Amino acid sequence: MSDHFRAFSFVDRILSDKQGKAIVGQYRVPDSVREFPVALVAESIGQCAAMSSMAAVNFKYRPVAGIASVVEFCGDAFPGDILKLEATLTRADEEAVAYSGVASVDDKPVAKLLNCLGPMVLMEDFDNPAAVKQRYQLLVESGAPPDAFGGVESVNFESVEKGDGEREGQFTVPHEAAFFGDHFPRRPVFPGTLLMDLKLKFVADLIANLDGGPWAVVGMQDVKLRSFMPPGEVLELFGKVDKIDGEQASILVQSRKGKRRNSSARVMLAKKSL
Amino acid sequence: MSTEISQAEIDAIYPQVAEIVADALGCDEDEVKPDSSLINDLDAESIDFLDIVFRLEQEFKVKIPRGKAMEEARGELSEEEFEQGGVVTDAGLAKIKTYLPEVPAERISDPLKSAEIPKLFTTETFCKMVVREQKG
Numbered sequence: 001m002s003d004h005f006r007a008f009s010f011v012d013r014i015l016s017d018k019q020g021k022a023i024v025g026q027y028r029v030p031d032s033v034r035e036f037p038v039a040l041v042a043e044s045i046g047q048c049a050a051m052s053s054m055a056a057v058n059f060k061y062r063p064v065a066g067i068a069s070v071v072e073f074c075g076d077a078f079p080g081d082i083l084k085l086e087a088t089l090t091r092a093d094e095e096a097v098a099y100s101g102v103a104s105v106d107d108k109p110v111a112k113l114l115n116c117l118g119p120m121v122l123m124e125d126f127d128n129p130a131a132v133k134q135r136y137q138l139l140v141e142s143g144a145p146p147d148a149f150g151g152v153e154s155v156n157f158e159s160v161e162k163g164d165g166e167r168e169g170q171f172t173v174p175h176e177a178a179f180f181g182d183h184f185p186r187r188p189v190f191p192g193t194l195l196m197d198l199k200l201k202f203v204a205d206l207i208a209n210l211d212g213g214p215w216a217v218v219g220m221q222d223v224k225l226r227s228f229m230p231p232g233e234v235l236e237l238f239g240k241v242d243k244i245d246g247e248q249a250s251i252l253v254q255s256r257k258g259k260r261r262n263s264s265a266r267v268m269l270a271k272k273s274l
Numbered sequence: 275m276s277t278e279i280s281q282a283e284i285d286a287i288y289p290q291v292a293e294i295v296a297d298a299l300g301c302d303e304d305e306v307k308p309d310s311s312l313i314n315d316l317d318a319e320s321i322d323f324l325d326i327v328f329r330l331e332q333e334f335k336v337k338i339p340r341g342k343a344m345e346e347a348r349g350e351l352s353e354e355e356f357e358q359g360g361v362v363t364d365a366g367l368a369k370i371k372t373y374l375p376e377v378p379a380e381r382i383s384d385p386l387k388s389a390e391i392p393k394l395f396t397t398e399t400f401c402k403m404v405v406r407e408q409k410g
Contacts, residue, residue: 067321093340095324095340117325119320224321226319254300260317264300
């Protein structure tokens, strides 16, 4: 069975859509997956907003990951949960999409994306425009069959402590993975939200050893993806303590390809109440 | 067009623009100079241009229309008069030099590919974009 609209698709129903303005959708986390990390919840919100933006430009363009000013981690999503996805778009044209959104379970927010900006790219370079349009119509009309997503294998990374609150590492984008069949069929690239998940794991030791803790990860800020990550690409990782300020702290984490910065983000921490 | 904007108007907003450029590109503010080419000197990618324009619009409460810079660089020339086969014409080069007086002449190569025009844009170029929109 094809991985298209299965291996990395996280909207299975569109409940309402004022194309390019506001959309409400939903996604049922399959029972069979081991976990559904918050990065994939963020991906769900982004994909929901993407559907509305693509409809607004008649599927000639599609957005790709760019910038998220704020990502808030409010709760957890578990297998069997139904995510309600809501996004408000302030821009959807052939150049970019700008939106904010939230994913909720039983009316309780699980994740929020605030002030996101994604460049639009020519759809036909990444996917079949007619197929994407057909998918949108399916989501609006009857909804997609649930339980298509079978989980994502973790990407391994190397990590070395450098002292002084710094960490370095490296990871290789898999050469093959099911999600490439869906992200995207005509131009496979490593999803920005999987990079987000990898970064959170990469800085886990830094967080555990940070003075003044224990600390909980409450979100990310200034998340930016500057270039595509094709299969097999090797990227260096850098993490360092950015700020400790009373009850809050942040860790700056970047990925680079040689001298060129590929991505950056701040992982936001709050002191856990004991 | 560019002579309508005074240096005082540019200087008034330069610190905020420089801070936005530094934040967007993840570099120190002291690396950002008025004549820094965002692409050649500060390693900006196309997403960074989108990010910078977005932040400028929010900071200064203006709308910077898409493609505005290129449209203004062309002036009253038609697209055919401005570039041929992806290369800027002599008339087009003259227009660019008038539109971007802040760019050192030696950076404007001849021949110049139209796709390389964004490489000429400096921090001051973005200051002028903002001032133009503020003046309506």
